[in-house]
């Protein structure tokens with residue numbers, strides 16, 4: 488983000504510098520309904536008699552100029568109930584208010600305003616927000632105020648994988664031919680399944696499997712606000728000879744329009760090709776959906792398919808996804824696959840059969856797969872992103888041990904290291920042998936020069952047994 492940004496959940500902001508003028512407000516509520524705290528928390532303005540709007544004010548500088556433009560992004564809705572119409576008005580001079588929202592929502596649905604421009608005058612020195620006053624209950628979830636246009640951060644379905652529905656705006660669903668229905672988490676295996684047990688269709692960290700019915704597993708993303716986006720990624724079928732089946736269709740679908748997908752690929756049962764997709768520009772408004780569907784074709788046998796999606800704002804430029812950029816070429820997509828021997832990095836060699844990078848091209852660890860790494864007996868497993876230009880980057884992702892019960896071994900260290908600075912990692916976490924937590928990675932403001940490397944490293948701790956660890960991330964310039 489360029490320039491200054493103010494961003495907060497309103498329940499917090501009301502005790503900060505954004506001052507509520509109206510007293511009759513309730514805050515919070517809906518906790519654990521929507522795991523995204525930006526949406527799960529809200530302030531509520533109920534109708535008074537006579538009804539008047541709630542007002543917030545925040546002091547903002549014009550830098551000595553007669554006026555200055557700020558941009559306001561916000562969302563309204565209630566995770567548990569239908570509300571509204573939510574009436575939001577903004578002013579930068581305290582007298583003229585412009586209506587930026589006047590829309591109703593159903594339970595756990597949200598409407599948003601993106602980059603509403605407000606000219607703040609030097610004389611007023613404040614931005615004011617009015618909520619309600621329209622004789623109905625209004626909710627406000629969050630406000631983001633920026634000096635520059637606010638854009639959507641890159642979101643990858645792999646790096647966003649979680650044990651919560653709707654975290655990072657993704658849901659794990661199936662398409663029944665008419666609508667999306669939620670899958671349910673099987674916590675021990677971290678798979679989303681039809682019944683919370685083992686029934687397909689199911690969605691794993693980066694693979695889908697259809698069931699015997701026509702229900703299609705679908706990774707569903709709901710736009711948090713209006714924007715123009717690009718959707719990038721790939722799909723590839725899991726092939727485990729001699730079992731092939733009759734193939735699958737992979738479709739990228741907007742707003743449930745399966746008849747006219749944004750992108751479609753048929754993959755025959757024995758096809759091991761990586762199929763990339765890059766669809767843009769896609770104009771979205773808050774509430775629009777983008778989903779990746781897996782259709783079983785004739786039957787569902789041997790139909791497991793891996794995939795990756797990165798959704799980002801057009802204005803963000805490139806987003807480099809570790810799993811999304813995985814390839815069979817060193818350096819392709821700015822990613823390479825290496826080992827660290829305690830003093831230097833050396834390249835791994837591709838095993839073309841297993842599509843795994845290994846020490847010698849056979850199976851000797853250290854190894855790096857699409858999103859899993861196994862350290863060696865004496866060397867670390869390393870996935871490397873190389874900066875194409877000088878700038879400041881953010882790294883968002885997660886690390887978690889591969890579930891392989893019963894828990895055994897002595898754990899691993901996961902480190903994110905710039906160049907060879909092993910001693911002072913940007914991020915470090917010890918994952919013990921029985922720790923299956925999915926640790927979120929969120930690094931901001933890392934300065935890089937062209938050619939600098941960001942290295943995702945898995946270290947064996949004492950020994951390498953049972954040390955397979957998944958690490959995934961998206962890198963983007965600010």
Ligand SMILES: [Ca+2]
Nearest residue numbers: 733734783786
């Ligand atoms: Ca099939």
Ligand SMILES: [Ca+2]
Nearest residue numbers: 897898947950
């Ligand atoms: Ca170990």
